[in-house]
Amino acid sequence: MSLPGLLHRAGLVALVVLTTLLSILLPANVLAADRGAWAPDTAYTVGDIVSHGGKGYDCRQSHRSLVGWEPPNTPALWLERTGNPPPDTQAPSAPPSLTSTAKTHESVSLSWGAATDNVGVTGYEVFVNAGTSPSSATTGATSVTVTGLQENTTYTFTVRARDAVGNRSAPSNAHSVTTSPRPAPDTVPPTTPGALRATGVSNSSVSLTWTASTDNVGVTGYEVFVNGGSSASTTTTDATNATVTGLAANTTYLFTVKARDAAGNRSAASNSVSATTMGTPPAGSRLIVGYWHNFDNGSTNIRLRDVSPKFDVIQVAFAEPVGGPGSGRMAFTPYNASVADFKADIALLKSQGRKVLISIGGANGTVHLDNATARQDFVTTMQALIDTYGFDGLDLDLEGSSLSLNGGDTDFRNPTTPRITNVIQATRQLLNQNGPGFILTMAPETAYVQGGMAAYGGPWGAYLPVIYALRDRLTYLHVQHYNTGTVMALDGRAYAQSTPDFHVAMAEMMLLGFPVGGNPQAMFPGLRPDQVLIGLPSSPQAAGGGYTTPANVHRALDYLIMGQSFGGTYVLRNPAGYPGFKGLMTWSINWDAFTNFEFSNSHRAYLDSIR
Known part of the structure; x- marks a missing residue:
């Protein structure tokens, strides 16, 4: 799941060993490069210097950053340095190719190419008629609609990029547009739906x-x-x-x-x-979904057939690409059993009424379906794995750069980024090939879903077009409520992981929907309560952050399902709660066994006790 590769594959023991080796082997003569403030989704190399929280850090291992990998949280990647890092004085490049995409009598829609920066572009400012103050600004999107204009009037626009410390680029090319004349009043109603x-x-x-x-x-x-x-x-x-x-x-x-x-x-x-509407769900109708490791990361090794009966859906992690992220060819080989034994284990679990799915990707299995060839290779090889092992469904656990929105891709209902449209088409093809009973689940990180309310572009909100396009066949969505920073909720407040407020607020965003990029005209529609689960670490060792005690999880669920408030800050928009809410997901089954089944024992008993 969403862990740094070091935690995800090598476990905590390997993290300690690697940290020690890096401190010994890191060359003393690496040329330092000031990268300014630390930022997520950024490529860093050994010797880079960043600032974070008022301190400076040296990069100890080349990597692409993600939310949750801030320097204090990942000592294997960053070493604190003495003194302050050099200030960032380099301005971004000028945004290219400014043009208009639409206009009315009072507005003009603009788009442009992305600027670059030594640290990272944080936004753009739009200037009208050579003004000295921006008339509009974005938080990273490369398009905007300028409103409040006069009808039938020519305006000249330029755009500048800015970075986190306020450096501003040179202006883009100037682009002139004449607004339309004011239309006659519209008195014609739409046709009947x-x-x-x-x-x-x-x-x-x-x-x-x-x-x-x-x-x-x-x-x-x-x-x-x-x-x-x-x-x-x-x-x-x-x-x-x-x-x-x-x-x-x-x-x-x-x-x-x-x-x-x-x-x-x-x-x-x-x-x-x-x-x-259905009757109140009977006791026992709520699920616990768990991920089973097909690798040894320092947690307990478990044969698939020996997974605790308290887990209803078992996600086999992971099918991964072979031949590089862009090949589309997927592979899976059991690491602790023969193919015949593994097939027998799956058949045994299915005979017990449980579902066994194959999960795609994970933190290290980057999947890039950038063209039709990669898409078809993905479908062909995944179908072969489904047929070989008899999996009941497919889980999309696409992390890192597997999903990212290209510049100008601004409508989650009509995505244009090939990496996203090909995932949608490939998944739809596999669903059609395997029939209506084939299960589809998704396990995105918060930045890729709820993070799309504050900003839509790059990784922010990149899962939304996938969820939206496949919502008719989506069985369960279990967003990872861990390894994340604070996230803004529907009430405009930012909530921190590990708290009941966070779990309730993030879940209700998926149930009610939210304005994508803060635009009330681009509402992401909510899912049914029976489609939504909360994703949690099963133990403190299972994730870099986000572990929540069983007592606090139950406080959150009491409020979310039954409307019984625990007195927190976040207030449900639906005060009666969501009785159909489906349950919990965890990373992972193996880490749950490592801590003597604290997660599955406590939460199975709780979920079975409520109606």
Whole structure:
């Protein structure tokens, strides 16, 4: 799972040994390079100097950084130095290729190429008509819409890049645009949405879908009405699906949908559809998903057949690429059993009613599906593994650079980055080949999901287009609530890992949805409660950070599932809670055995006790 490669493959013992060896072997004459403030998703080489928390650090091992790998947390990668690091005085390069992508009578949409910097570009500033103060700014996105302009007026735009210490680049090329004349008032409503139908129910929610409306200008969103109410219970932007939450169990509801446009015109109501929510989940219906190591990292070695019966879904970690990250060819070989024995172990677990999935990637298994050849090689080799071992499903545990948004890829509903679109297409093909009972799960890091609310670009939010495109076949999403920094929640506050507040806030973001990149017109729609689990380390040794005591996990779940507050800072948007919430995931089964099954024993008993 999301651990530095040293922890993930070699274990804690190897980390201590490597730290000692590096201190002995690091050349004294390595040429130091000042890289300014430490930043995630950045390539560092031996001898680089960074600053973090008011201190300077020397790079001891070349690597690409991730959130959670800050210098104080990874002594194998960084050595604290005395004195302050040199200041960063180098400005970013000028942003290239400024152009306009759309305009109205009061706004102009702009895009440009990414700038580069010796440390890292933190954002861009847009200037209008050679002004000295920026009219707009971004936190890293290479596009923006400038609003508040006059109709039928020519404006000249330039863009400058900035870094973390305030160095500002030279301006981009100047680009002139004339806004459109003000249009006549729009009084035409959209057409009526068609074919409304229910696609899923839980004990507290109903998922709906419908066909799109049209409009003389453009449909901007849809409103869902319950039981003929006069106000919408749920709204979307232009998505033609929604999940209505907060419903009573075992109750029949009647739904209709109306389309709206930017002028506020509302269509006639769609056909009505009724759906009945499920009863309250019985005890024992909640799951514990666990990852089983196919390698020795210092934790306990367990034969697959000997996994504790308290785990309902077992993720075999990992299938990894051969021939380099971009080949697409995947391989898996059991490390502690013959192929025949491993197949027999899987068959035994399945006979017990448990599911066994093959997990793809992990911290070290970088997968790059950059073209059609790599995509087809991925599908072919993964299907061969599924057929050989009889796996029940597929888990996408894509970390590091496996998923990253290219510059200009700004709409999670219509991604353009090949590395992302090929993963979506390959996964969809495997789902279709293996039938409706084939399970799909995902285990992204918070930066790649909830982190997309604060910023969308590069790694931030890079999993969102994958989740969105495959949500109709997604069985379980269990975001890793560990090895992460603080993350902003729906209430605008940032919460730290290992706390009940963090687990409740991060889970509700996936249940209710959130504005991607802070844009209320780009709402990521929430998932059903039965699709969402919380991912946790099974022991302090299992992750670099994020371990949460069983008592605090249960406080979080009491609130999240039953609405029983523990008195924390975060307040549920749905005060009744989410009774259909599915359960917990852990990295890992092996580390759980290492600590005498603290995780599986305590959480299995808790989950079985609540309704």
